[in-house]
Amino acid sequence: MATDPDLSDYIIAPDPAAARLTRSVEGTDHAGQPLSLSVVEERPLTIFLNSQEIVTAMTIGDYPDYLALGFLRNQRMLREDDEITRVDYDEELETVVVRTARATDYEAKMQRKTRTSGCAVGTVFGDMMEGLDGITLPANTLRTSWLYTLSAKINRTPSLYLQAGAIHGTVLCHRDRPLVYMEDVGRHNAVDKVAGWMLSEGVSADDKILYTTGRLTSEMVIKTAMMGIPALVSRSGFTAWGVEIARDLGLTLIGRLKGQRFVCLSGEARLIRDVDPQSVPEEPRRAGRKGAA
The missing domain is CATH 3.10.20.10 (Ubiquitin-like (UB roll))
Incomplete structure (x- = not known):
């Protein structure tokens, strides 16, 4: 099992050294007025x-x-x-x-x-399914205070999404603290970057939370479990198979996390509701990331 190094540094995506992540494109708006947009490179x-x-x-x-x-x-x-x-x-x-x-x-x-x-x-799906039988995730508790704090912190973090949109983000977290934030055009790429960072830096998975802006599909649940992370949280919604697999694996699954609200469809017994939702400020309308219902 990996032993965490010093995680005091918070790595923010995108990489400042990657200068070609966006380009300026000229166009017109709904009224025919000229505009210039920053769009994500691919x-x-x-x-x-x-x-x-x-x-x-x-x-x-x-x-x-x-x-x-x-x-x-x-x-x-x-x-x-x-x-x-x-x-x-x-x-x-x-x-x-x-x-x-x-x-x-x-x-x-x-x-x-x-x-x-x-x-x-983005995944070789059959090969991933073959590895599920040997997975045992720790039955960690998850505090709602951590969820609310993480959501607020991540929404305030400078990102390529806030600059140009059309992109997904994935954040590795420990309790109420974001550790590393990766973005990409595909949500699977962003998750893989986090997994690669954990492997490269020797970071353990068993006490971490994975936050994503993407939908909680079967593939996202399987990847999280493959990484050994016991909790997956998203601003977006669920698929039925994603929920079924999460329940089978004992993975805590939280979706539609926005402001005071969230939905738990797997791991309710591991959830500690230590904050009154009414005390949590609603999310500013223009500050948050998108999330599909």
């Missing part, structure tokens, strides 16, 4: 595992090493005992190569797959 990133090409992801381009590591780990292409020797990123070729000390099981059988920025695409 570019391909091809991930290799040793010599095997695995996937091409459409991404904003920041933290390619975390994205590659997280994707491979969440797909179980990297095992716990795989020694990662190098991660090489070539910006010009738009490729990242993860190298391990020995060949992995997937190199012989993996066929090339293309991953798009569409929210419902």
Whole structure:
């Protein structure tokens, strides 16, 4: 089990060194008046595992090493005992190569797959389902005071979404404190970046909370469980299969978290309601992230 390093620094996405995350585009508004908009960039990133090409992801381009590591780990292409020797990123070729000390099981059988920025695409789903039987999540309690504090803090955090929109965010949290915030055009990319950061930094999962702006689908629930995180929280809504899998795995599932309101569809017994919702300020209308019902 990983032991947390010093987590006093809060890493805010996007990476300040990635200068090409947005571009200015000229257009007109509903009245025909000229305007200039900042829009999110989107570019391909091809991930290799040793010599095997695995996937091409459409991404904003920041933290390619975390994205590659997280994707491979969440797909179980990297095992716990795989020694990662190098991660090489070539910006010009738009490729990242993860190298391990020995060949992995997937190199012989993996066929090339293309991953798009569409929210419902991005995982090798069958391989993820195969790993669920061995997952045991800690039955941690979750305080509603943490949820309200996290929601307020995350909504005030400068982000690419507030600058340009059309993007998802994922935040790794410990109790009421955000630890690392990643964004991308696809919610799966953002989750994989967090997973890659945890793997790279040796951060434990068993006392963490994963916050996302995306829908709580089966894939999002499975990825959270694969990472070993016992609680998943979102501004958005649920799918029935996502709820079913969360209940089967013992994962606490909180959705539609906005201002005073949220819905718990899995893990109610682990929820400690230590704050009167009426004492929580409503979310400012223009300050929050979007969240699908």
